Amino acid sequence: MSSDPLLSVRGLVSGYGSTRVLQGVDLDVPKGSVVTLIGRNGVGKTTTLRSILGSVTPSAGTISFGETDITALSPEKTAREGIALVPEERRVFPGLTVTENVEIGRIGGRKDIDKPTVDEIIDEFENLSRHRTSKGAALSGGEQQMLAIARALVSAPDLLMLDEPTEGLAPSIVKQVQRKIKELNDEGVTILLVEQNVQVALDAADYVYILDKGQVVHEGPADEVAASDEILDRYLGVSVAD
Ligand SMILES: Nc1ncnc2c1ncn2[C@@H]1O[C@H](COP(=O)(O)OP(=O)(O)OP(=O)(O)O)[C@@H](O)[C@H]1O
Ligand SMILES: [Mg+2]
Known part of the structure; x- marks a missing residue:
């Protein structure tokens, strides 16, 4: 779609053991864009993100990030390239404080640029800066989601992947x-x-x-998809308010 993709996925086949999920x-x-991947439950959305991150190893296809082929890289190495994932269900450490949770995100990651400090990142989140010493378990669902995002941002990613953040x-x-x-x-993070x-x-x-059954069944600008009741109904079984 663009002459300048930051991330480019081609022919990605991936799954678990002998189960092929992505076809x-x-x-x-x-x-600089925000791209969304939507689809019904179990169609392979999370598997796509895991394959890009490297926690699931693709069996075929290529994944490029800028000029780099990241297809076979581990999560540690893709993080070093500038990719971060906010996982499904947030995975906040309940027994650690807000500050400690964010510190974990600073381990590893990029070496090529100065990463923000933990305090600088927390300062950007109004509802976290008031709770620096609170345990993860004491936070509301919304605060936990912000904490999961903060933990990803402390590695200064160029590409932030979010799995069902709402x-x-x-x-x-x-x-x-x-x-x-x-x-x-707006600050320049590609999403x-x-x-x-x-x-x-x-x-x-x-x-x-x-995505449907491990394949892209439709793609287009968001305003076009939003305006098409037929597409929304056919692939997602939903209608969206005007
Ligand atoms: N760790 C795993 N081991 C085996 N099968 C898995 C594993 N994780 C997911 N699957 C299977 O792979 C398929 C795709 O799952 P995936 O989590 O990628 O879907 P999804 O689109 O993210 O769904 P949801 O909307 O429910 O989050 C499903 O059939 C699921 O049961
Ligand atoms: Mg999922």
Whole structure:
């Protein structure tokens, strides 16, 4: 879609043991954009993100990040290249404080640039800076989501991948997460967003890929997808308010 993709995935085949989940996925994430990957439960969205990160090893296809072939790299190495994942279900460490949770994100990661300090990152999150010494378990769902994002940002990623960041959050908190994604993108972070909330995905994104049974079945600009009841109904079984 763009002459300048930061991330480029071609013919990606991936799965678990003998189970093939992705059947040849192609997608591009242009530098500076917000791209969303949506689709019904179990179609392979998380597996796509894990394959890019390197926690699942593709059996075929290529993944390029800038000029670098990252297809076979481990998560530690992709982090060093400038990719971070905010995982499904947040995975905040309940027994560690806010500060300690963010410190974990600073281990490893990039060596080529000065990473922000833990305090600098926490300062950017109003609802975390008030709770630096609170344990992860004491935070609300929205605060835990912000903490998971903060932990990813402390590695100063060029590409931030978010897996269902609004799941289970109240509508007002969903809006906060949406604002944060927009703010980060305005600051220059390229975003690959997996969402089950189609409205949030279409509002946030420039470009949309719809995944079904391990394949991209539709792609297009977010406003075009949002305007097509037929596409939304056929692939997602939803309708979206105007
Ligand atoms: N660790 C695993 N081992 C074996 N199979 C798995 C594993 N993780 C996922 N799967 C299977 O792979 C398929 C795709 O799962 P994936 O988590 O990528 O889907 P998803 O689109 O993210 O779904 P959801 O919307 O529920 O998060 C599913 O059939 C799932 O059961
Ligand atoms: Mg998933």
